[in-house]
Amino acid sequence: MSGNTFGTLFAVTNFGESHGPAIGCVIDGCPPGMALSEADIQGDLDRRRPGTSRHVTQRNEPDAVQILSGVYQGKTTGTPIALLIQNTDQRSKDYGNIAQQFRPGHADFTYWKKYGIRDPRGGGRSSARLTAPMVAAGAVAKKWLAEKYGTVFRGCMQQIGDIVIPFESWEHVPNNPFFAPMADVSQLEAYMDALRKAGDSCGARIRVTASNVPVGLGEPLFDKMDADIAYAMMGINAVKGVEIGAGFGSVTQRGTVHGDSITPEGFESNNSGGTLGGISTGQDLEVSIAIKPTSSIISPRKSVDVNNQPVEVVTKGRHDPCVGIRATPIAEAMLALVVMEHALRNRAQNGDVGANSEPANDAAVAQSSLL
Incomplete structure (x- = not known):
């Protein structure tokens, strides 16, 4: 199986299965000399981990990360960083009844057709559990970018099912299990309680941003910054749509509105989402993703088995009624x-270009009129 490595200069190779002994990743290309400990990574893993509220899967994984290599005397050495996360709360017996059946909405059918074999326990390699190592790797990237450029990543939920969530303040996001930017989430809690009792699930819309991004990142053709962002976001389990900036709202905008006017003080708006011609402008990168309803639900649905015989599938086990609830730190990491x-x-190709000598300052100028 190929396709397990993300990135080239900062390459993250992901390994493991949902119900195997452990999952993890190897980061190749992290610059040397950065202070790094498990504590720098654990915070983001704790934000993503299961079992944190009644609204998510009750699989209780501590997701404690171990750094196995690439750090000496508390600093990165420039060699591969191996990160390991033990699986400690698997219940593989929950999946015994679907070993020969295909769950609707899951990768079971395509995985079996492609490889001729599959691990049915929690989805195996195709499980969203494999986003945990990417969150760990993202925490390492966040730390380096924060120290080098002051870059800050934030995310929040914009919509869950048919409930649109108004943006009140970023300060509310860490104070509720939905990553919602609002103080009162009682409506969301009631909605999820009713959904779980009905044996159903829903989707979600997540917003993720990056501030203090250097000007000039990305290429003007195939390696566009926004193209790579879309590729990364679509690589997250259950994501079915990505918008950059105004996104599909651009369809109804006029050119007089959509084009972000530029003044000596900076840009007047950010419909571009922080990229122009595939290159970062220094404004906030603005990304929104659409996440489909959870496919693992207890309501019976039609399917077939490995012999192409009709069956009725009921997915038991512990599942998120909305996988979007825990998706915010994953989107931030990607x-x-x-x-x-x-x-x-x-840095490798254009580090000696005069315009790139002080990228953090350029970003500050681009942001100045939007703060």
Whole structure:
């Protein structure tokens, strides 16, 4: 199986299965000399981990990360960083009844057709559990970018099912299990309680941003910053749509509105989402993703088995009624990995170009009129 490595200069190779003994990743290309400990990574893993509220899967994984290599005396050495996360709360017996059946909406059918074999326990290699190592790798990228450029990554939920969530303040996001930017989430809690009792699931819309991004990251043709962002976001389990900036709202905008006017003080708007011609403008990168309803639900649905015989599938086990609830730190991590890749690429190819000598200052100018 190929396709397990994300990035080139900052390459993250992901390994493991949902119900195997452990999952993890190897980061190749992290610059040397950065202070790094498990504590720098654990915070983001704790934000993503299961079992944190009644609204997500009750699989209780501590997701404690171990750094196995690439760090000496508390600093990165420039050699591969191996990160390991033990699986400690698997219940593989929950999947015994679907070993010969295909769950609707899952990768079971395509995986079996492609490889001729599959691990049915929690989805095996195709499980969203494999996003945990990417969150860990993203935490490493976040730390380097914050120290180098002051780059900050944030995310929040914009919509869950048919409930649109108004943006009140970023300060509310860490104070509720939905990553919602609002103080009162009682409506969301009631909605999810009713959904779980009905044996159903829903989708979600997540917003993720990066501030203080250097100007000039990305290439004007095939390696566009926004193209790589879209590629990264679509690589997250259950994501079915990506918008950059105004996104599909651009369809109804006029050119007089969509084009972000530029003044000596900076840009007047950010419909571009922080990229022009595939290159970062220094404004906030603005990304929104659409996440489909969870496919693992207890309501019976039609399917077939490995012999192509009709069956009725009921998916038991512990599942998120909305996988979007825990998706915010995952989207942040994938955005950080893209920015990290392009930052290293830009440093290698254009580090001696005068316009790139003080990228953090350029970003501050671009942001000044939007703060």
